[in-house]
Amino acid sequence: MLGIIIVGIRFLLIFIFPIVLCTIALYFKSKSTFEIGKSGFITKKSIKSKETWNYAQKIAPNVYLKMSIVCAFLDFLITIVMFVANIEYETIICFCSFTGLVFVIIPFFIVDKKIDEFSDIISNATDSSKISSDSRSSL
Numbered sequence: 001m002l003g004i005i006i007v008g009i010r011f012l013l014i015f016i017f018p019i020v021l022c023t024i025a026l027y028f029k030s031k032s033t034f035e036i037g038k039s040g041f042i043t044k045k046s047i048k049s050k051e052t053w054n055y056a057q058k059i060a061p062n063v064y065l066k067m068s069i070v071c072a073f074l075d076f077l078i079t080i081v082m083f084v085a086n087i088e089y090e091t092i093i094c095f096c097s098f099t100g101l102v103f104v105i106i107p108f109f110i111v112d113k114k115i116d117e118f119s120d121i122i123s124n125a126t127d128s129s130k131i132s133s134d135s136r137s138s139l
Contacts, residue, residue, distance in 0.1 A: 010089050010093065013093045013096075013097075014075055014079055014092060014093055014096045015072060015075055015096070016097075016100065017071055017075070017096070017097065017099070017100020017101070017103060017104060018068045018069075018071045018072035018075060018100070018103075019068075020068075020100075020104070021064050021065075021067050021068035021071060021100075021103060021104065021107075022064075022065065022068040024064050025060075025061045025062075025064035025065040025068060026061070028040055028041055028057070028060050028061040028064060029061040032057040032060075032061075033057075034053070034054060034057070036050065036053045037053075040053075040056070040057045040060070041056045041057060041060035041111060043056070043108065043111070043112055043115075045112050045115045045116065045119075046111070046112075046115060048115075048119070049119075051118075051122055052115050052118065052119055052122075055114075055115060055118045056111060056115055059111060059114055060107070060111050063107045063110050063111050063114075064107050067103050067106060067107050067110075068103075070103065071099065071100055071103040074099050074103075075096040075099060075100070078092065078095050078096055078099065079092055079096065082095065
């Protein structure tokens with residue numbers, strides 16, 4: 001019985017970061033608000049305007065969920081390869097933890113980059129509407 005508990009704890013430690021990423025995604029999906037800066041994906045870029053805030057709250061859960069799936073898959077591959085190579089559980093847990101740490105940081109960069117792209121689209125649309133309204137007023 002104790003052996004099963006130890007294996008379960010080791011399994012949990014290997015997949016702790018995908019579980020955390022999935023939990024963050026579910027939290028963002030259920031608890032994010034449309035009130036800027038109250039609850040959700042909060043960065044300097046996401047709170048810049050109402051549009052960027054709403055966009056960040058829309059895409060952040062999906063990015064975190066995708067990252068949790070990729071992280072879980074990589075952790076699974078690392079575990080299988082290292083288990084077949086007869087490497088100790090502690091080493092496997094360390095490798096999976098380092099992989100998980102990378103996947104915890106990556107979503108911030110992905111979402112901020114998408115917010116930048118979204119901001120550029122909004123500013124270009126605003127600029128083009130100003131140009132068209134200026135050209136109409138000059139006629």
